[in-house]
Structure formats: C-alpha cells, structure tokens
Amino acid sequence: MDRSAISARIGQWIEGHKAESAALASQLVRIPSVNHPPVGNELAYQSFFADRLRDLGADVTMYDLADIAGLTEHPAYMKGRDYTNRPNVHGQFPGSGEGRSLVFSGHGDTVYEGTEPWQDGPFEGTIRDGRLYGRGSYDMKGGMAAAMEAVRCLQDAGIRLKGDVFIESVVDEEHGGANGTLAGRLAGVNPDMAIIPEPTNLVPYPAHLGGGIWKAEFSGKSGIGFNGEELISALDATVAFAMLLQKFAARLNELVEPHPLWSESGRALEVVVLSILSGDTKRELQEKLPADGKLNFWIEGYPGMTEEQILSMLWAYYESELPNYPILAKCRPRITPLIRYLSGSEMPAGEPTDTFLETVNRTGTTALEREPAPRKGSPFACDGFMFNLHSPTPALVLGPSGSNAHAADEYMELDSYYKLIRWFAEIMVDWCGTEGE
Template identity: 80%
Template sequence: MDRDLISERIRGWIEGHKDESTTLASNLVRIPSVNHPPNGNEFAYQLFFANRLRSMGAIVSVYELDSVPGLREHPAFMSGRNYANRPNVHGMFPSKRGGRSLVFSGHADTVYEGVEPWQDGPFNGTIRDGKLFGRGSYDMKGGMAAALEAVRCLNECGIPLNGTVYIESVVDEEHGGANGTLAGRLMGINPDMAIIPEPTNLVPYSGHLGGGIWKAEFSGKSGIGFNGEVLLSALDATVSFAMLLQKFKRRLNEHVEPHALWSHTDRGIDVVVLSILSGDTKRELQEKLPADGKLNFWIEGYPGMTERQIIGMLQEFYESELPNFPILEKCRPQLTPLIRYLSGSEMGAGEQTDRFLDSVKRAGTIALEREPAPPQGAPFACDGFMFNLYSPTPALVLGPSGANAHAADEHMDLDSYTKLIRWYAEIMVDWCGVGGE
C-alpha cells in the first residue's frame, strides 16, 4: 500500500472520530480505579477495558496475578499486596505475516483523588477548554485510550499490519507497585518493542529515573522541664533531618555524574520531603515537647543506581553533617523503606532499539507535522524497568500532554491526545509493516 495514502487515511479517520475518541477517554476517567495499598479497586475498569478490546476484535485474556507461575518467587516481586479481584487484561491483535511486534502497556490504577477541592470532580470526566479533567486523565488513562483508538483506526481504515500488536492494562503500578507489569512479562507477553503511554508531553523518553520512599522515625524525651529534666524534642530532630535532606540533594548532584539521557536539563536528581508528623496530631493545643517524629521522603536515582548505594551515600553524608545538626547526634532516625525501590532503566542499546527509535521519529514527524524532540530521560520513575531489566523487550515511554498529575484538577490536553493517536498509528505502520511489505 502507498505510504502517503496510508497516512492520509489515518489523518482523515482521526479527524472524523475526534468526538468518539474523546468520549472513550472520558469514559475511562469516569470509572474510578484508585489504588489503596495493599488493595485496589481496578476491577470495574478492567472489565470495561477487556470488553472494549473484544469489541475491536482482539483475543482477550483476563487473569489474576495470583495465577501467574513464578510471580511471587521472582526477585523483582514486591510482597505485601492483595490481588483479589484485581485482574490484568491482555489483548492481542495477531498477524501471521512475520512483521515486528509491539505492545502498548499501561496501568489501570490511579492515585487517590486527594483532599484538595476539584472544580469538576475527580471522576466526572469533564471536557472543558480543550482539556479532559479527572483523576487518571493525564496519568495514564488518556494514553491508554490513545492506544485503543490507534488500533481501531488501523482496523477501520483497512490497514493490515504485518506484525502482532498487543495492548495490556495492568494493575498496581502506583505506590511502588509494578507487580502487574512483571506478571505480563511472566505470562509471555514479550514482543520486539514496548510503548508505555505515561504522560510525556509528546516527548519520547528512552529511559526513566528510579526512586524510593523511606520513613525516618525519631524518638525523643517528652515533657516540660519543671524539675530540670533533660528533654529531647523529636520534632526538632525531624525538622533538622528535613534540612539535612535538602543539603544532601545538593551533595548528590555534585558527586553523581549526570546521565547522558538527562543532559538536556539541569534538573538533576531530586530529594523531596513528602510529609512530617510529630506529637499528638489529634490535639490542636500541645503542652509539651513531642516525643516522636516521622518524616517520609523520596530520593531519585539514575539508571544503574541502587537503593543500597543511595542509602549508603545518605548515611555517610548524615555522619559528616552532625557538627551542623547536633540534635541528630542525640536523636538518630530509624529508616524504613515504604515502597520497593523503583529502579531507573533505559532501553537496551543495539540495532533493534535504533531501528525502533528511527520508526518513532519518522512516525512522529508525520503525526506532529514537525520533527519530534530527540529521545531523552523521563523526569519520573515508572514501571519501565520491568521491561528493560527483566524481559527481552525494550520499553519507550511516550504519552500525551497535560498537567496536575497526582493533584487536583488533573487534566489531559485533547489536541495532544489526537496527535498521540495519530503518532501511535503511524508507529505501528512503520514498525510492524503493512500489507505484506
């Protein structure tokens, strides 16, 4: 088939189906699928997704994670989660023409709606001002809707692919999960390449950061010194540790060589204090020094950095800073990981990865009507490491534009969504081949 004619068919179909495509993304947002570790309520969303795949002619598998052989024994498995009524969904659009294969892999779960007020509500799927609002619209139901629509576009345009395409919707990616993504690999879904439709603002990310969340707990001596008692404020120690973490961020970025995929930015590795609690949080009026303090924090790492390495650097820095934070000599933290360390990763180097990235560039030039940004490193952690480190399938992260991920009034830009559908369709044509070519 003529390549220009194929692209024109794709463009025409997308222009003629904008409203339907937007409705699909809105409908996905309207189905709450919030992750509440150790549980999650992805079930209704996954059934909808499976039915959508069936309506498109896919061979669909819906399976429970506890049925996956070797999952709980795998070294990358994270324990402590309940997977009852939380199935993975896998759809296959087979081809016997021998072309290259591709999987679109995304997570069904979202973070919770939060306590901040929403203008339109977190699960209304409101369409306003060229945007789709709602929890998961940007992270990452919009991207998954784009994958569904791109395959539907090719089907309805009568464009037969030479290679097999898969779309999988996995559970439990948020909050350090990724067991659902690992399950897909152990189920044998390991095609030539993968695309993860996380929100990237239409920038291809060939690598992503790692990161982990830890809890620091402090124990002091409470009371009021009426009789000369020696007291120790756990709150002062907790605040001092928060200040130390900010200094550690500077030290980390001074001593860790920036990875080449992040050379486009001076952002560096981030260290973030997520929460501080101290004393009796149920009482507004406190009459004594708090005896306890808790602080949760996040530290990132480049591909190749390990949890042991990062915590070792933090502990070494802690000891060196005690002259500047003397209370931390008397009141030391107990550190506990709250999630698995999400390893940073990048697509494996080689001819196949180079060919795929060339396909992505060619397809993006058609879809965006300009040359896309070059592949670079994502400023976030994700489940891509389950592909890049634990399967033969390299994973590219590519998704829509938007804002407010994990916050109130999360939204996806609908113009980027339309462009992404076109980009995905063009990638499949270029990578998998068409009509016996």
C-alpha cells in the same frame, strides 16, 4: 497502498473521529480505579477495558496475578499487596505474519483523588476548553485510550498489519507497585518492543528515573523540664532532618555523574520531603515536647543506581553534617522503605532499539507535522524497568500532554491526544509492517 496514502487515510480518520476518541478517554476516567495499598479497586475498570478490546476484535485474556507461575518468587516482586479482584488484562491483535510485534502497556490504577477541591470532580470526565479533566486523564488513561483508538483507526482504514499488536492494562503500578507489569512479562507477553503511554508531553523517553520513598522515625525524651532533666524534642530532630535532606540534594548531584539523557535538560536528581508528623496529632493544644517524629521522603536515582548506594551516600552525608545539626547526634532516625525501590532503566543499546527509535522519530514527524522533541530521560519513575531489566522487550515511554498529575484538576490536552493516536498508528504501520508491501 503506498506509504503516503496510508498516512493520508490515518490523518483523515483522526479528523473525522475526534469526538468519539475524546468520549472513550472520558469514559475511562469516569470509572474509578483508585489504588489503596495494599488493595485497589481496579476491577470495574479492567472489566470495561477487556470488553472494549473484545469489541475491537482482540483475543483477550483476563487473569489473576495469583495464577502466574513464579511471580511471588521473582526477585523483582514486591511483597505485601493483595490482588483479590484485581486482574490484569491483555488483548492480542494477531498480524498476518512475518512482522515485528509491539505492546502498549499501561496501568489501570490511579492515585486517590486527594483532599484538594476539584472544579469538575475527579471522576466526571469533563471535557472543557480543549481538555479532558479527571483523575487518570493524564496519568495514564488518556494514553491507553490512544492506543486502542490507534488500532481502531487502522482497522477502519483497512490497513492490515503483519506483526502482532498487544494492548495490556495492568494493576498496581502506583505507589511503588509494578507487580502487575512483572506478571505480564511472566505471563509471556514479551513482544519485540513496548510503548508505555505515561504522560510525556509528546516527548519520547527511552529512559526513566528510579526512586524510592522512605520513612524516618525519631524517638526523643518527652516532658517538661521541671527538674532540670535533659529533654530531647523529636520534632526538632525531624525538622533538622528535613533541612539536612534539602541540603543532601545538592550533595547527591555532586557525587553522581549526570546521565547523558538528563544532563542536557539540566534537571538534577531530586530529594523531596513528603510529610512530617510529630506529637499527638489528635490534640491541638500540646503541653510537652513531642516524644516522636516521622518524616517521609523521596530520593531519585539514575538508571544503574541502587537503593543501597543511595542510602549509603545519605548516611555518609548525615554523619558529616552532625556538627551543623547537633540534635541529630542525640536523636538519630530509623530509616525504613515504604515502597520498593523503583529502579531507573533505559532501553538496551543495540540495533533493535536504534531501529525502533528511528521509526518513532520518523513517524512522529508525520503525526506532529514537525520534528519531534529530542529524546531524553523522563523526570519520573515508572514500571519501565520491568521491561528493560526483567524481560527481553525494550520499553519506550511516550504519552500525551497535560498537567496536574496526582493533583486536583488533573487534565490531558485533547489536541495532544489526537496527535498521539496518529503517532501510535503510524508507528504500528512502520514497525509491524503492512500487507501488500
């Protein structure tokens, strides 16, 4: 079968199976798999995922992270998580031989549904106006459903691949996890190339940002100054530090040379205040200066930047700004990490990466019926560093379009989902090779 005939079969299959493909993605959303560090409830979802892979004919392995030798001793392992009843799943679709291999790797866990109201409910998997709504629809159950549907497409179309294809669903990626992804590498799933179907709006991301979340704690001197004693408001210090962090964002981007994959987009590294707490939050009426304050914040980094480098720049800026924030000289924060620092990473340079990216661009033109958007760095951190930095497998991030990730009314655009299924199928054909070539 010539290449154009293969693409025609793929296109016909996509058109004829849209309702079934949408139903699968909806079904995944309807299985809650919320991560509540240090625990998570991914078991039901992972079990369903494993059964779906078996139905497709995969050789399926479902394993506990505790059974992976060397995991907890690995320098990239993050301590403090409980993996009871939180198995990883991977399925292998063996090729006929002599082809290049590929893994689609995604996380089965989601962030929690939040306190904001949802129009349709976070776990109903509602399909409306060309969109699939629900927690995880966009981040990233839709992308993983696309990988499974792409395999089904090739099977139904009678297209036999030479190279092996793997689909793995890992636990605990959200909230700085990534131990599940590391376990997959140590378990031996290290094909020639990886695709992580995080939501990219159909833009190929050969690199992703890093970042960390830290907690700043302030201790002041509480009370009311009846006797003229000096009091120190921890709330004032916390607010001042929040203002300093907003200014630090500009300084950070002055100190760090823009990475080429982000410079053209004009997106700068972000520094974000996530939450502020001070005083007795159980009492509406406060009668004294608050004695304590807490602030959580996020700082991004390019590939190659470290947690130590970021904190060093922050503390240097802190000292330089004390004349502008005198309260911070009296009430200094204690800064501790709330999650691991998620290293930024990029696909290693070389012929395999170049060939794969050329394949992605060529097949994307077929799937999208237009030239794909230029490759760039992602605007988010993810677990790609476990591939690029801790395994021999380079990882590309590529997924569907949508919006409201981690927020109420999260959704995936179904048209992008169908295009992604085709794109994944076309990639497998060109990268893994087909029988009869």
